[in-house]
Amino acid sequence: MSDQEDKDLDMETKSLTSVDTQRPNVPYIHKIGVPPKQKIFKEFKSTVKETFFSDDPLRPFKDQPKSRKVVLGLEAIFPILEWGRSYNIKKFRGDLIAGLTIASLCIPQDIGYSKLANLSPQYGLCKHFFFIFSTDIHHFPISISDSFDFCIDSSFVPPLIYAFMGSSRDIAIGPVAVVSLLIGTLVRNEFDPDKDPGEYLRLVFTATFFAGITQATLGVFRLGFLIDFLSHAAVVGFMGGAAITIALQQLKGFLGIPGKHFTKDTDIISVMKSVFGAAHHWWNWQTIVIASSFLTFLLVTKYIGKKNKKLFWVPAIAPLISVILSTFFVYITHANKDGVAIVGHIDHRINPPSLDKIYFSGENLQKGFKIGIVAGMIALTEAVAIGRTFASMKDYQVDGNKEMVALGTMNIVGSMTSCYVATGSFSRSAVNYMAGCQTAVSNIVMSIVVLLTVKFLTPLFEYTPNAILSSIIISAVIGLIDYDAAILIWKIDKLDFVACMGAFLGVVFKSVEIGLLIAVVISFAKILLQVTRPRTAMLGKIPMTSVYRNIGQYPEATKVPGVLIVRVDSAIYFSNSNYTKERILRWLTEEEDDLKAKYEPRIQFLIVEMSPVTDIDTSGIHAFEQLYRSLQKRDVEAKQHTFLVLANPGQVVLDKLYASGFPELVGENKIFLTVADAVHTCSSKTTYDV
Structure with a gap:
């Protein structure tokens, strides 16, 4: 497409965005809103507030007397003062x-x-800790x-x-x-x-x-x-x-193995x-019987409580009952003399x-x-x-x-x-x-x-x-x-x-x-x-609507002749800007190769749907500039022209695009409110119906 045709496209867009009553057979195309320039301090303040103070903790203190502010401050630190009144x-x-x-x-x-x-x-009851009670030894x-x-x-x-x-x-x-x-x-x-x-x-x-x-x-x-x-x-x-790991560590107490014969590693x-x-020398069968019996009891009570919510108290008091019964059993049988380790004094x-x-x-x-x-x-x-x-x-x-x-x-x-x-x-x-x-x-x-x-x-x-303690922990x-x-x-x-x-x-x-x-x-x-490799998708038109969706998700969506629509599903930062540019170019190359194999018309317009792009930095804008120049270079080599068009950029993105002068580079009338607006304008300059 020649430079004259490019100018005609701009004039067509201006006409459509300013007139709708004079051309009743043409859908109204909304003009993209150029946001006013934001003050740096105000923008920074808004960002910080939303990040750290989105709940506005100072709101209850506004327009309150000093005495009330003191009370509200104490209630903020000690919520019990607030709900305690009722x-x-x-x-x-x-x-x-x-x-x-x-x-x-x-x-x-x-x-x-x-x-x-x-x-x-x-190492058993005879081994003691030592604890420092003062700065002296x-x-x-x-x-x-x-x-x-x-x-x-x-x-x-x-x-x-x-x-x-x-x-x-x-x-x-x-x-x-x-x-x-x-x-x-x-x-x-x-x-x-x-x-x-x-x-x-x-x-x-x-x-x-x-x-x-x-x-x-x-x-x-x-x-x-x-x-x-x-x-x-x-x-x-x-x-x-x-x-x-915790359950494995409890095997020491569950089997009655002395500490010095049990590993300190946790793997x-x-x-x-x-x-x-x-197994052959240190397992204690009395300890195993106690531990396994009460572990079974604890698991059964937990199952009962899970099946019947009204019996929640059964698994709740089961550990204490286990401690009482096992303690009484050891006391009357003197099982500690047979190698069953106990808590002690x-x-x-x-x-x-x-x-x-x-x-x-x-x-x-x-x-x-x-x-x-x-x-x-x-x-x-x-x-x-x-x-x-x-x-x-x-x-x-x-x-x-x-x-x-x-x-x-x-x-x-x-x-x-x-x-x-x-x-x-x-x-x-x-x-x-x-x-x-x-x-x-x-x-x-x-x-x-x-x-x-x-x-x-x-x-x-x-x-x-100690075996009952191991059983309680395992069940927990x-x-x-x-x-x-x-x-x-x-x-x-x-x-x-x-x-x-x-x-x-x-x-x-x-x-x-x-x-x-x-x-x-x-x-x-x-x-x-996810940040460095954002998702992209090729969009097609849903029949009988003006809606454009992912072709992979909606097989019934149809491609627009002469137009390639690509959506970027992420903010574009330095970490992913180069990948985004290369992925869009790959979409274009793959689509052109497919069209060439089918002897179908080439791509004349590349529309990038930017509604999911919540933010963009200088690297992202530079990537779009490189994308534009890559299209120009391809045009010279292939002796054809492919226009770069943007659709539905958000306020933050649009503000940065205008601040960088990007619209002047690609043409101010190549940024549209919706994909449908962009497709209608672009398709009017081709010989194909949408």
């Missing part, structure tokens, strides 16, 4: 029942979770009772803090299996809990402190969107792998070698403050910081997911940033009161929800029950067999293996499934940290792949 006896009755129920579940679980964090002796022996207290404290202090600061009504706070295993594994890589227990515990408290700092910082600076970079598929795989190969290597005390045990300088500060970030992010991901899940069931909103501040604050305070990382527990939260909890007061009830248990009932756990972590979710991921997105299985296999066959690293890497790799 609290009544009816709600307390539901919270009381729920609190007692989850307390009966958390007490036996916490004894077992302390083992996952390596806060229990590895002062030690005293710590038995399994102290590890029990550490975990119990984590079910006492953090839930109290969360009850005042959290925004979820249903989440139950305390130690969880995955975070306990993660803390135990990462800290043990730095200090041996048997050879250097004092430094081990100090690093645990340091990691807990920085886990809280990480969580609170994300909330204060409204950076909660960062946890979304760990995809759902990766989390499913990581949780499933962690569940398998499945090392664990199975250790298990079968100890437990003191009636709450652990002292631990602020002076946290590392604030030296190389251990850096170690605690790294471990704390990892543990804090995993704990935060689990808690936020749980909170959102139950909030959707009751149709209320959970403020993600408030949740992060609440979780962070409770772990900071917890690190100063002999606690390790606590977060939301899915199993306890589910029980809390089904027990009829109304508010976070159920966490307060649970904390009080835990405190009373530590002060008055701990001697009753002296003859509790089975629920973390989400087969249905993995199958659904496979059906929906194969790349997501690769991320899921990568995280799962990394945890099971190597270690928890390697599995987590694989999950993060694959999640980022998927993002990069």
Whole structure:
């Protein structure tokens, strides 16, 4: 097509966009709106506000007296002050029942979770920990009772803090299996809990402190969107792998194998070698009978509760019943004398403050910081997911940033009161929800029950067999293996499934940290792949309409003679601009080759549908300029002219195109409001009907 024909096309477009009544047989073609120039500061302010303050947290404070602003500020920090005004006896009755129920579940679980964090002796009752109580080198022996207290404290202090600061009504706070295993594994890589227990515990408290700092910082600076970079598929795989690893670690207590004959590695190969290597000499049949019997009991009660929702309390109290029955059985039969390992003596005390045990300088500060970030992010991901899940069931909103501040604050305070990382527990939260909890007061009830248990009932756990703790943990972590979710991921997105299985296999066959690293890497790799290789599609006209859709999705859509319509389904940035340009040219080359083989007319117009292009940078604009010049070069070589036409660019994209002078390069009248407008104008300059 000659330059004169190009000018005619521009004149035709101007005529059509300005007149419709004079040409009733021609569809009205809307003129593309040129956006006014945006002020840089205003645009930057709008972007920052939408990214970090989309919920406009200052809105309630507008046009309020100072006294009211103070009250609203306190309510924003402590939501209990807001909903507490409408609290009544009816709600307390539901919270009381729920609190007692989850307390009966958390007490036996916490004894077992302390083992996952390596806060229990590895070599039987005669082996003791040593804990530094001051800056001086002062030690005293710590038995399994102290590890029990550490975990119990984590079910006492953090839930109290969360009850005042959290925004979820249903989440139950305390130690969880995955975070306990993660803390135990990462800290043990730095200090041996048997050879250097004092430094081990100090690093645990340091990691807990920085886990809280990480969580609170994300909330204060409204950076909660960062946890979304760990995809759902990766989390499913990581949780499933962690569940398998936790269950394998419990084989030591389940089979009665002494700690010194059991591997400290967490991968499945090392664990199975250790298990079968100890089969002939160290398996204890009495322990196996106790563990397998009560594991069967726990699984049966869980099945009953799943089948009949009204019987939710059956699996909730089953762990406590198991502890009571097994303890009574060991006591009357003296099974501990036959090799059945028991908990032993437990003191009636709450652990002292631990602020002076946290590392604030030296190389251990850096170690605690790294471990704390990892543990804090995993704990935060689990808690936020749980909170959102139950909030959707009751149709209320959970403020993600408030949740992060609440979780962070409770772990900071917890690190100063002999606690390790606590977060939301899915199993306890589910029980809390089904027990009829109304508010976070159920966490307060649970904390009080835990405190009373530590002060008055701990001697009753002296003859509790370690085997029952292993059974409780195994039954609890089975629920973390989400087969249905993995199958659904496979059906929906194969790349997501690769991320899921990568995280799962990394945890099971190597270690928890390697599995987590694989999950993060694959999640980022998927993002990069989607950003650098955006989808494109060739569009055709749906018969009897003016709608243009993907030919691959709609086989009935027909191509327009002499016109190639390509849609780009992504923002165009430096990371994908070159690929986008090359992919469009490949679409053009493939289509021309196909037309040539069929002896059909060549392509005269290349229309790029840009409605999905939400943004474009200078590299993207440069790529379109190169695309335009490539078409010109092809025209000279092939002695034919192919025009570049854009359809339906958004305001942001259009603003940047005009700022760069791109419309002047290709022709201002080659940017259209819709694909239909562009096709009508282009086809009017060909000899073919649309």
